[in-house]
Amino acid sequence: MPLRCRVGDGPWQGCAMEVEELGARWTLVVGKRRIGFRHDGSGTVRMQNPIRGHQRGSSGGNWIAVETSWIAGPALCWNGVCAQGDIPLD
Incomplete structure (x- = not known):
């Protein structure tokens, strides 16, 4: 699925979403x-620290609770990491 992403104040660029469990x-x-994401169904989303996001798995970096928000575009963001396009939410 074609997506565009932005990390912090960086530029929008092509990206990919790999879904392990919808x-x-x-x-x-x-x-x-x-950059890994985990949602346990309670409303809390945890994100792997994007500084270390190139490493895979829960041992690859610090996991932090993030707030999810929509911005104009529209784009879905998690503490400054944003994705725009056909995002499978559930």
Whole structure:
């Protein structure tokens, strides 16, 4: 699925979403970065620290709770990591 992503104040660029479990575990691949996300169904989304997001798995970096928001575009964002396009939410 074609997506565009932005990390922080960086430029929008092509990216990919790898879904491990729909609505629960996914990874955004932005350039050489791999940013993991986990959602346990309670409303809390955890994101792998994007500084270390190129490493895969829960041992690859710090996991932090993030807020999910929509911005104009529309784009879905998690603490400054944004994705725009056909995002499978559930």
